[in-house]
Amino acid sequence: ILNVEQSPQSLHVQEGDSTNFTCSFPSSNFYALHWYRWETAKSPEALFVMTLNGDEKKKGRISATLNTKEGYSYLYIKGSQPEDSATYLCAQGTGGFKTIFGAGTRLFVKA
C-alpha cells in the first residue's frame, strides 16, 4: 500500500523567515513527484514535477529537491511572505496513472 506522508502538518513562521517541509514516499514503483500549492478558496496549482533522482527545481523563492533512492523530497521557501500562506501538497505518480497525494503541510506566514 502506497503512503505519501508530509511533515510538519502545519507551520507558523514570521515574514522573512526561510522554511522547508518534507514529503516522504515509497521509493519502489516511483514515476514522478509533484508539488502543488493550495490557497484557501482557490484550486490547487502545480509548482513542480520531478522525475529523476537528484532533480532540483526552482520558481522564484520556492525550490524543491528529490531523492528517489531514499524516498523523500524537500520544498524550500526563502524569505516567506504572507502570500505564501497555503497548503502545500506533494503527490507521487505511480503505475496506472494514479497520483497519490499526501495530507499536505499548511503554512501560515505572519506579517
Added chain:
Amino acid sequence: GAGVSQSPSNKVTEKGKDVELRCDPISGHTALYWYRQSLGQGLEFLIYFQGNSAPDKSGLPSDRFSAERTGGSVSTLTIQRTQQEDSAVYLCASSFLASLHNEQFFGPGTRLTVL
C-alpha cells in the same frame, strides 16, 4: 474555457438522497480525474478517464459512487443514497494527457454536506 469549472460550488443534501456533481475540463485535455478531500485528510483519488479508454474506477469507495464522461469532455460524478461520511470537497482535475509527469489543472471543487 479558461480553466476547469465545477458545479455546484456547494451542495447540502439529506442522507439518502442522490447527488450529481459536474466537471467541465479544459478544452483539449484528454485526461480527467476526480478526487475528494474529507476533513483533515489528503486528496483521495476516486476515478480517472483517459480519452475513450475504460475509466480507472479503482478509487471509488463504494458502488454508490459512479461517474461518466460524455463525448470526452464533461464529466458527472453521481453519489446515490448519500451518507454523512460522503461529506467532503470533491475536486476535478484535467490534464493534456494521462501521464504521471503531466501537470493536473484543478477546478474550484464542490463542497458536499450530507445532513
